[in-house]
Amino acid sequence: MSGVEAIRAAALEGVTHGFLGRRGGVSEGIYAGLNVGTGSSDAREAVARNRDLAVAAVLPGAALVTVHQVHSPEVVTVSAPFPGDRPKADALVTRTPGLLIGILTADCAPVLFADREAGVVGAAHAGWKGAIGGVTDTTIAAMVALGASRARIAAAIGPCIARASYEVDAGFADRFCADDPANERFFTEGRRDGHFQFDLEGYVAARLADAGIGRVEALGLDTYADPSRFYSYRRSMHAGEPDYGRQISLIGLN
Template sequence: MRHGFLGRRGGVSTGIVAGLNVGLGSADDPEAIAENRRRALTAVAPGAALVTVYQVHSADVVTIDDVPAERPRADALVTATPGLALGILTADCAPVLFADVDAGVIGAAHAGWKGAIAGVTDATIAAMEALGADRGRIVAAIGPCIARASYEVDDGFVARFCDQDPANDRFFSPGRPDHAQFDLEAYVAHRLATAGVRRVELLGLDTYADDDRFYSFRRATHRDEPDYGRQISLIAL
């Protein structure tokens, strides 16, 4: 399965989004975004047709068999159609790529904290099964995302997760008063394993801490920057 997690290097965008910005929601030059998307696709799956979604931090999944006229509002895609490249955009959230090689079914999910706790990875696995995949054969990889050391949350955030499952407390470590540090990557890996995915690869790369390599929404916010770039993760049959 052709796949890759791309960062910000190698693109044509300039200014505060300099690099391989693929975010249609940014204020970047549309021609630069289009060229960056072309370069990303060529690097991972030359000749494939790129399909992305209008991400809304949900657990919604769409099954794709052709390039839609408009981007569906969802946070994950699955397909069994050769020649399609599924793309997920992130800037701190966790991109997750899925594959059942034997069945010829792939998936890609955008797992921010809202989508993760709502079950976007579980929904992606279920949608893959509807196309003939077996969750026991599915392998998954979690790409660059904000790491525990960089992800400060308040006590209300912690309560949301612990109200769902008290064992979720393990994904938080103490921070400054009334705050904690959240391990999004570990939480997403836990959801995948609990759903029956036996092989989960974690890249362990912190988007917030590596300005030269990755875009980060939280870093841009802390710097009071007016815009931020998005990187893309791709998988294709």
Template sequence: MTDIVEPIRAPSLGDVRHGFLGRRGGVSTGIHAGLNVGLGSDDDRDAILENRRRAVAAVAPGAALVTLHQVHSADAVAVTAPFADDARPHADALVTDRPGLLLGILTADCVPVLFADPAAGVVGAAHAGWKGAINGVTDATIAAMEKLGADRGRIVAAIGPCIARASYEVDDGFFRRFAEADPENERFFADGVRDGHHQFDIEAYVTAQLAAAGIGRVAALGLDTYAHEDRFYSFRRATHRGEPGYGRQVSLIGL
């Protein structure tokens, strides 16, 4: 595994400081090997803090990292100053108009979404697991950005590495939850290999939500966290292997 942190950039976000980071370039070892930034993991805390420092340095040197205590909600918060690690709000999206802050969303299969309205000087980041996605976390992020002066007609977005349809098997109950919320959601599911199961395209689902909200330019990177062990952490992969823990990667954006 390389010692170099490798930010993945999205053309839709242009010159806005941002990056989707994977597991390369970190100091963690064992099952967390690489750039694990998850304070909630059972990794060595000094390693986690060094990884977070490296992540910031790779995307926006000198910026102050701001992350949340993510709870799979649809709640978005506006950020004006960094939070202490033990005082992070329980939410799943954050927005700011303050230069010098670097918004961070942690994932390990869920969908990281970065937003920007460069003209207004407003950025946002959202953690869209299936619960947050179906309950409107991306809509909440856009609304919070608008309160800071953003215009959804100008907002651009990018979807980073997440679990792909080929790797995301769900059962009938999961499928029905989405189909009952909106029959149109059936288009995001394909037949599974096993009876009574389906393959869910959460990346396409979140992309469609952004389009429905009026976001005209969305880049979906199409990178499968489950399939690329050398590049990304994956909760589902760790679970299937019976591993006792898993790392988290971070997606970053700032002014």
């Protein structure tokens, strides 16, 4: 076996999916493991092989579809692999069997969605910019346009940077609190004066609940704090490394 770890969410039971970390894979050095980031400086052959291993671990034989992520609220509805360049977007939805839609992360929150009855699934990349910009809301709306129901949609938030590991400055906190004063609850005092610890996972979960989703699950896995299991942009930067790997979260229909 490849040793690839596919983490499952109870909320998505019965739906083909997996939150993959860095275990397994063929990359070496600072990318060691299952680095799927085409935007990294890792060997192209290793990234391509890792993507094949990721697909094989979740839905063997499926066609992998990803987008050019830009920290936006943009969502793309897909029914086949893109014939040319990947569109710039941060979420995908589909009702086409045989496709695996994937989101890459390295601290940002991956969110997988499913309405089993309607046969509609989605995946969103929710970094702080996309999260406050409404990427989960646009994903849900695109699923509804394909026949999904908000009340039936289940969503799971995969491995991302946790509050204890995510220190931000006052300007960052002010931006969220200006958007909605209730967002103050996602910030606690930081270790340094004028800084705060931000609960990205909690914020995304609240956005999902406010959107009327039937079930929301947060896995509570901290990418920063578990270097053997996950890639982390912030951890790599703190370590002075020149680049970082990316992990992938996948969902599809048989």
